[in-house]
Structures are given as C-alpha cells and as structure tokens.
C-alpha cells in the first residue's frame with residue numbers, strides 16, 4: 021500500500037452526518053505543519069502527531085498532503101488486483117481441473133487469512149467511509165458537485181451478473197425473471213469464447229431493456245497479464261463479438277477483476293467503461309485486501325471505472341454468511357450508500373454453488389424487492405450510469421480525480 025495511513029478527524033461544520041465510525045486514509049507526501057490563522061477542516065492523527073491536513077483561508081482549501089498522488093495511490097495503484105496469481109501462469113484453466121467443492125475450501129482458507137490481516141485499516145470491510153468522508157469535504161467546500169440522478173432520485177442501483185461458465189449462462193432466464201417481475205434492468209457480463217452465445221435470446225434481452233457487457237473471452241485470468249501484442253489482439257476479438265451483437269461499444273469487467281496498467285492502457289478506446297474493482301472487498305481468487313473506497317464512477321487516464329460496491333455473493337458465501345445474515349449485510353451497505361447518495365452495484369454469480377443456492381437466490385430476490393419498492397432508488401443499467409456521469413462531467417465538477425487535484 022502506497023502512502024502513510026492517518027486517522028481523520030473532520031471539523032463538525034464539514035463532516036457528513038453519516039460518518040459515525042473511525043476514518044483512516046493512506047496519504048502521500050504529508051507536510052508536517054501547525055495551523056496559524058486558518059480554519060482547520062480536517063486533522064490527521066498518527067501516533068502522537070496531530071496535524072492539519074486540510075485548512076481554509078479564503079475560498080480555496082489548502083492541502084497539506086499531495087492530493088493528486090494520494091487519489092492516484094488509492095483509486096488506481098492500490099484499487100486493482102494486479103498481482104499475477106500462480107494459477108494464471110498454468111498452461112490450462114484450473115476451473116476445468118479442480119472440482120468446485122475443493123476450490124471453495126481453498127477460498128475459505130484464503131478468506132480467513134484475509135480477515136486476519138490487521139496491519140492496515142484501509143479499506144475496512146464491508147463499509148469503507150474514509151474516502152467518501154473526504155469526498156463530502158470536497159462537496160462542502162465547493163471543490164466538487166454531487167452526481168445528480170434523474171427525477172431527483174437519491175442513489176443509484178445497478179444489478180450486474182458475471183456469467184463465468186455455461187452453468188451461469190443457463191441460469192440467465194431464471195435470474196432475469198426475478199428482475200423483470202419488478203421492472204429492474206440487468207447488466208450481464210458475458211464471456212465471448214466459452215459457451216455458445218445465443219444471439220436471438222441475447223438480442224431479446226437487449227430489446228427488453230437489459231445491457232450486455234464483456235467479461236473477457238475465457239475465464240482463464242490471463243488477459244491482464246498477456247504481452248501487449250497478444251492482449252491487444254484478444255481485446256480486438258472480444259470487442260468485435262460484442263460490436264456484432266449489440267452494435268455499440270460495451271463495458272468490461274476483467275475475469276476475477278484482474279486489472280493491470282497495461283490492460284487499463286489498452287481498454288480506453290475499445291470499451292465504454294471498466295468495472296473491474298470494488299470499493300472494498302475480499303478479492304477472490306486473490307485474498308489481498310483491496311478497493312478504491314469510492315461509491316461513484318471516476319475516470320483516470322481516459323478510462324471510466326465504476327466499482328462494485330456491495331459485497332460480492334462469492335465473498336459472502338465463502339465466509340459462510342448466508343440466509344438472513346447475507347441479506348442484512350447487503351442492507352447495511354445499501355443504507356450507507358443511500359446516505360452518501362452513491363451507487364449500489366451488486367455483482368452476482370449465477371453459479372450452482374453461489375447465487376443459484378436456494379437461500380442465496382431467495383435473499384437476492386428480497387434485495388430486488390427492496391430496491392424496487394424504494395422510490396428514491398434509480399435502478400439502471402451500468403451503461404446508463406456511465407452516460408449520466410459522462411454528461412455531467414462536461415459542465416459540473418463531479419470528477420474527483422481530475423477536478424479535486426487542480
């Protein structure tokens with residue numbers, strides 16, 4: 021993790037009402053200063069040192085740390101899983117060799133070690149409030165504006181699904197029925213070279229209001245680690261399949277959320293957006309703690325990223341969080357997202373051992389019922405949300421990475 025972690029204390033006049041727990045952020049190039057006549061907006065505490073991090077003397081806030089480098093470290097360098105897993109070096113797809121049950125146990129052991137790591141506070145799971153607390157300081161000081169939803173809705177909801185195998189693909193009609201009943205659109209991240217894509221059926225999904233997006237060609241987790249020439253050739257093939265299917269550019273979610281600098285560089289012109297990070301989470305199959313801490317879309321170097329912001333079904337099931345407890349975990353996070361006015365992005369896997377487990381699917385349906393009944397929720401496809409962000413980015417200051425660091 022780049023940056024040194026500071027506990028944050030925010031001046032009551034600038035503090036968001038939802039901030040009730042400890043906030044801690046890794047900061048880059050902190051300048052140790054003492055306040056003079058200016059108003060202190062945010063303090064940082066590390067050991068016995070308490071220093072002013074943001075002050076105001078006149079209209080513009082003054083940062084005693086490098087805001088640009090800090091945001092890059094949090095939202096780009098540390099946000100993505102870019103360490104190559106051992107099995108991504110294997111010449112075959114491990115999913116086809118090791119039985120699912122056994123892989124599940126490996127993941128349970130990984131989750132145990134993940135949650136045993138106590139040497140850093142950022143990001144906390146399942147709710148990480150620190151960057152959103154800084155975001156609300158930006159709103160209060162006029163550095164940024166809030167993303168506005170249509171019809172004065174208060175927060176966004178995107179129901180996304182990773183179709184990792186033929187089993188998941190076959191479950192699309194059943195999951196789709198649950199959403200359709202409540203008039204909620206879905207985003208389906210499909211593999212283009214694993215199972216056979218039924219073009220008639222998929223075009224019907226689009227016609228009924230859903231979005232098709234790409235989850236790569238095959239789920240071998242190698243895309244992000246290929247030599248550039250090979251990567252570009254594979255991306256061109258992937259984009260071509262979706263172009264033919266949808267007639268437009270689509271979004272991308274890299275298999276197992278692996279995202280490297282090289283992949284980011286090569287997707288900006290071929291894909292509409294990227295959704296290969298979480299705001300906070302256990303990153304399966306990689307057990308490292310990670311996430312960008314942010315609940316809105318953001319853009320860095322020409323790529324619009326929209327993080328997954330609700331705990332993944334896989335993260336919950338692998339930790340043994342099932343039934344009512346699973347629903348309550350989603351609800352607690354949803355309440356936080358609603359208070360912030362952010363975007364709730366659910367990522368479900370219609371695999372037989374994940375979403376399609378009877379109790380998990382029942383909680384998923386309860387979640388769908390809850391957001392459908394909430395008149396303050398703007399339920400949309402992910403591409404609608406990205407276009408909302410792109411439209412507002414032109415006139416308003418809503419782009420945290422590019423607008424706050426000026």
Ligand SMILES: [Zn+2]
Nearest residue numbers: 182184275276
């Ligand atoms: Zn996947």
